[in-house]
Amino acid sequence: MSAALSIRNLQKSYSNGFQALKGISFEVQQGDFFALLGPNGAGKSTTIGIICSLVRKSAGEVAIFGIDIDKNFAAAKQMIGVVPQEFNFNQFEKVFDIVATQGGFYGMPRALAEKRTEKYLRKLGLWDKKDVVARMLSGGMKRRLMIARALIHEPKLLILDEPTAGVDIELRRSMWQFLQAMNAEGTTIILTTHYLEEAEHLCRNIGIIDNGDIIQNTSIKALLKTLSKEVFILDFKEILKEPPNFGDFSGRLLDEHSLEVTVEKGQSLTKLFTLLGEQKISITSMRNRSNRLEELFVSLLEDKLPAADQENDTDALEGDV
């Protein structure tokens, strides 16, 4: 069975000499939910642009379900649905027309396009807005409109570039459910996102791209196993004025009701609780300081930075994730 997406030695150099992609290679298997992560300017959007023909590659090979885009791009495009990061529909057209017209661009007869338009507008909660001019929609509705438009030809591979950027939590959760249902029905999904919680929650496999190179391509489970330490915030009901004894652990008092403790790989949480219990500290809640994938992501990118820059740039990288 051929991969849903196969990329070999993909390179892109712009006319100003900037090399956005330095020969990346990776595969996304059929049925996968794949996260393509990286900081701004890493090459994610360039990669997606090449896959869907908005960017011309300088070298390399791209195949969609075994179809080489250099040999039969039209057939490959039939299998791809794209939800871009920026709103890219005609703001003056009605919601229904935007989606149905896209069906026409894929060669769908008008009757079928209208039927599918109704199906996906209903699924995405936009049916009551079908006659509204697109510019009147809220940001979240515009994002859902772009998803409906991308699904009109029922692609086997759906590519979403930051689909939940600027979307409120409730809507984000409902979009996650929708995407998970799509994936369960067999659609291969590639997602780029800055919300690493989103990638961890939705995706099975991950590719991390930085500075035009793939620096990690594995399953999220395998990646999380490489996490050498986790930082926890522990809340307790007692009032502490001084830091407790952390034993083998490193930690600090955040305020009189909470501690931050770093647990290295191999250390036991039970031992930590016992140690604190002996000091009459009753833990009432516990959470990760930040998303686990986020910590890994930052550490991976830090490893790529020159040593002298690491200290200064850490905050910037964390803020960028």
Place this chain on the structure above:
Amino acid sequence: MKCAVIWTSFLTIFRREIRRFVRIWPQTLLPPVITMSLYFVIFGTLIGRRIGEMSGYSYMEFVAPGLIMMSVITNSYANVVSSFYSAKFQRNVEELLVSPTPNWVIMAGYVLGGVTRGLLVGLVVSLIALMFTQLTIQHIAITMLIVFFSSTLFAVAGFINAIYANSFDAVSIVPTFVLTPLTYLGGVFYSIDMLSPFWQGVSHLNPILYIVNAFRYGVLGISDINLVGAFIGIAVFIAALCCWGLRLMVHSGRLRQ
């Protein structure tokens, strides 16, 4: 790709273009009608009476075909350049670029949309002209062909302009500084027989002179130029511009990085 798929894509683009210019008719259909009505009143009726005959016809009869053709040309051009540039500006051109629709179908859809608006405006302006003068078409086939060819030529030119344009200013540069002067100096309002030999020679470099005169021949049966040469010239220009436009669709960095 299957013919049926290509045909559906083409019809979709074409219908969307029609829907666009009909939806914004106060911007697309009404202004040329008002402008041309004023031309007919001022140049045809008020000033035309004092000018007298030109090439054996009343000035109104002489000027009417030129004004009709002027509206066809400018509207065909304006429709494509503004529609395609707007699609670039709003980035909804990406809807087409990511789809399997071939480049030539995209161009054909936009061009035929422009041609349709040009012909529609031409028809309305012709009806207005009939309120001021009698127009008896002498050669109907030539009239129809020249209108269609000219409209196509300028619609393709508008498409190329839209690809190159990177601002709304760039969209209006060609119509304002190239198309309008060429149209006014292309024998719409006068016969080039009135010019000195030197300026007659210069006028022969203006493609719009051939278009206006070929149309005038179709309507009135008179022309300042060689008709066969005019048709060949227009056909060559259409072919050249189509090749240019398609090349831009494939290679232009203004559509695909």
